[in-house]
Amino acid sequence: MKLKLSAPSKTLLKSNIQIxxxxxxxxxxxxxxxxxxxxxxxxLSNSDDAxxxxxxxxxDKGVVDIHHAGTAMRFLTSFFACQEGKEITLTGxxxxxxxxxxxxxxxxxxxxxxxxxxxxxxxxxLHIKGKKITKNKVSLPANISSQYISSLLLTAxxxxxxxxxxxxxxxxxxPYIKMTLALLSQIGIQNEFEGNTIKVWPKTDVxxxxxxVESDWxxxxxxxxxxxxxxxxxxxxxxxxxEDSLQGDSVLATIYRQLGVETTFSxxxxxxxxxxxxxxxxxxxxxxxxxxIAQTISVTCFGLGIGCHLTGLHTLxxxxxxxxxxxNTELSKLGAPISVTDKDxxxxxxxxxxxxxxxxxxxxxxxAMAFAPLAxxxxxxxxxxxxxxxxxxxxxxxxxxxxxxxxxxx
Ligand SMILES: O=C(O)C1=C[C@@H](OP(=O)(O)O)[C@@H](O)[C@H](O)C1
Ligand SMILES: C=C(OP(=O)(O)O)C(=O)O
Numbered sequence: 201m202k203l204k205l206s207a208p209s210k211t212l213l214k215s216n217i218q219i220x221x222x223x224x225x226x227x228x229x230x231x232x233x234x235x236x237x238x239x240x241x242x243x244l245s246n247s248d249d250a251x252x253x254x255x256x257x258x259x260d261k262g263v264v265d266i267h268h269a270g271t272a273m274r275f276l277t278s279f280f281a282c283q284e285g286k287e288i289t290l291t292g293x294x295x296x297x298x299x300x301x302x303x304x305x306x307x308x309x310x311x312x313x314x315x316x317x318x319x320x321x322x323x324x325x326l327h328i329k330g331k332k333i334t335k336n337k338v339s340l341p342a343n344i345s346s347q348y349i350s351s352l353l354l355t356a357x358x359x360x361x362x363x364x365x366x367x368x369x370x371x372x373x374x375p376y377i378k379m380t381l382a383l384l385s386q387i388g389i390q391n392e393f394e395g396n397t398i399k400v401w402p403k404t405d406v407x408x409x410x411x412x413v414e415s416d417w418x419x420x421x422x423x424x425x426x427x428x429x430x431x432x433x434x435x436x437x438x439x440x441x442x443e444d445s446l447q448g449d450s451v452l453a454t455i456y457r458q459l460g461v462e463t464t465f466s467x468x469x470x471x472x473x474x475x476x477x478x479x480x481x482x483x484x485x486x487x488x489x490x491x492x493i494a495q496t497i498s499v500t501c502f503g504l505g506i507g508c509h510l511t512g513l514h515t516l517x518x519x520x521x522x523x524x525x526x527x528n529t530e531l532s533k534l535g536a537p538i539s540v541t542d543k544d545x546x547x548x549x550x551x552x553x554x555x556x557x558x559x560x561x562x563x564x565x566x567x568a569m570a571f572a573p574l575a576x577x578x579x580x581x582x583x584x585x586x587x588x589x590x591x592x593x594x595x596x597x598x599x600x601x602x603x604x605x606x607x608x609x610x
Contacts, residue, residue: 202558202610203585203596205575208603213427213434215602216469219420221245221413222447223591224376227253227271228354228383229411231279235358236406239387243413243440247591259288266292268520268563268590270299273324274347277304278355281313286330289318295563297324299518304348307340336361339368342396345515346373349398350380356400357389367396372515375448375489382446386411415440417449418566419592420470421496424452425573426602427472428459429503436602439469448490455485455493459500481506481549488512491519495570498527498545502536503574507549514543520590521562530571533557553578565590575604 226245233239234257244250249269256264256276264280266272273292280288291297302322305315311333318325336359342349349365356363371377381391381398387409390401415438423436441450443465453463453470459478464471483501487494487510494510501508516523524540531538534557537548553574558581561567565587572595574580588595596606 201584201586201608203582204605204607204609205572205580205582205599206605207576208605210603211434211576212431213436213602216437216439217423217598217601218439219415219592220247220594222416222418223247223249224271224379225383225411225413225446226250227269227275228350228380229413230254230257231275231354232383232387232411234279235355236387238406238408240408240410241413242410243415245413245416245591246593248589248593249591260285261287263289263291266290266296268293268295270296270345270347270519273299274301274304274345274351275354277301277315277326277328278308278351280328280330281308281315282333282355282359283330284332286328288328288330289325290328291318291325293563295520299323300344301326301348303341303344304351307338307348307352311335311338332360334360337364337366339366341369342367342371343369343514344372345518346371346376349377353377353380353384353391353398353400357384357403359402362402363400365398367398371396372488373448373491375446379446379448383411414442414445414447416591417441417445417447417452418492419595421449421452421493422569422573422595424456424461424472425496425500425503425570426576427474428456428461428478428500429573429576430474432460432474432476435471435473437469437471441465441470442468449493451490452493455483455497458483459504478504478506483508485510486512488514491515492566494545495523495527495566498531498538498547499570499574501547502531502534502538502550503553503577505550508547509544511544513545517542520564520566523564523566526560526562526564526567530559530567533559534574555579557581558583561585561587563587565592569595572599572604581609
């Protein structure tokens with residue numbers, strides 16, 4: 201599906217949007233619910249990634265295909281490996297077979313798990329025979345993906361002796377690890393994170409409890425970008441959000457303040473409002489804690505004509521696509537003075553945006569959604585626009601709600 205996007209006729213925006221639950225919190229909560237059925241979940245994500253997770257958790261034998269969902273791939277690997285009697289081939293999209301899982305597989309093997317690679321050493325598909333795991337100490341690199349760590353931590357309470365992780369190297373995407381531990385705490389599972397060591401104590405059952413998933417902050421980022429690129433006075437209210445979020449991407453509120461956007465929390469919602477022009481002409485941010493908003497922020501800065509220097513992007517090359525290359529290619533098509541390395545991105549100030557450009561999305565939902573706000577500055581085509589369903593199936597309808605013109609062109 202190819203979509204043509206044009207700006208609303210009025211660029212002073214005022215609207216309310218309801219966003220569904222965080223996919224990260226949802227996929228953690230679903231796994232915990234599979235281990236402890238007394239857990240209820242409210243405000244589940246309606247994303248493809250949450251659906252494949254839900255489906256996968258119900259399967260005991262055979263093939264589980266998690267498509268593009270990194271969290272499902274990584275979280276289910278530990279889940280199946282530690283459940284006696286399960287025999288699963290865990291696979292996904294072509295891109296998933298290029299996203300590394302070696303660190304996780306080696307950690308699980310050293311705990312006694314039976315996992316074989318189905319094609320290439322270090323990558324999915326995985327053949328997993330579930331076993332009872334009694335060893336409880338493992339050391340693993342922490343600088344490639346936090347999902348390996350969250351995966352082990354989520355399954356840890358179901359292990360007879362719990363688990364102690366020794367994290368080696370600089371820990372990346374730390375808020376996602378803290379989110380995992382916070383959810384364990386919410387359901388009464390004792391855990392401790394001190395220095396480079398994380399401990400999780402075992403638990404056989406959990407009291408009846410309902411986990412309320414906060415709405416997705418990464419999805420909120422596209423509205424921050426829209427407000428930043430709109431006229432002063434524009435505002436969008438998003439729900440349901442809270443100030444003490446478990447999601448690291450809630451740092452958006454602080455980052456976008458520099459771009460003239462203020463956030464007000466009230467009654468489970470946030471009002472994001474453009475209150476003035478950007479306070480900087482070169483935004484500097486380290487996104488090692490919030491890698492998923494790198495695309496949104498770089499496109500906003502380009503739309504505003506300001507520069508940016510984004511660091512801490514070393515995980516972007518192994519996500520849905522190589523996001524640094526994809527940003528470099530697509531922003532260059534629009535005339536952006538951009539350069540990237542394998543861990544940072546630099547954009548210089550610019551004065552114009554090329555028109556009649558079709559943005560390629562590389563099977564990456566965030567490429568489609570991050571570029572969409574630029575329609576406020578120039579008409580735009582987004583190729584393969586259906587990719588958004590990975591995290592945000594309602595995205596194009598929500599843009600229409602803001603009076604963007606969104607029409608199919610082939
Ligand atoms: O644990 C999670 O829910 C996630 C962790 C992050 O991955 P990395 O730890 O690989 O950076 C993030 O990019 C991803 O979208 C979701
Ligand atoms: C990187 C992402 O997801 P995952 O790693 O779970 O596929 C994302 O949603 O931006």
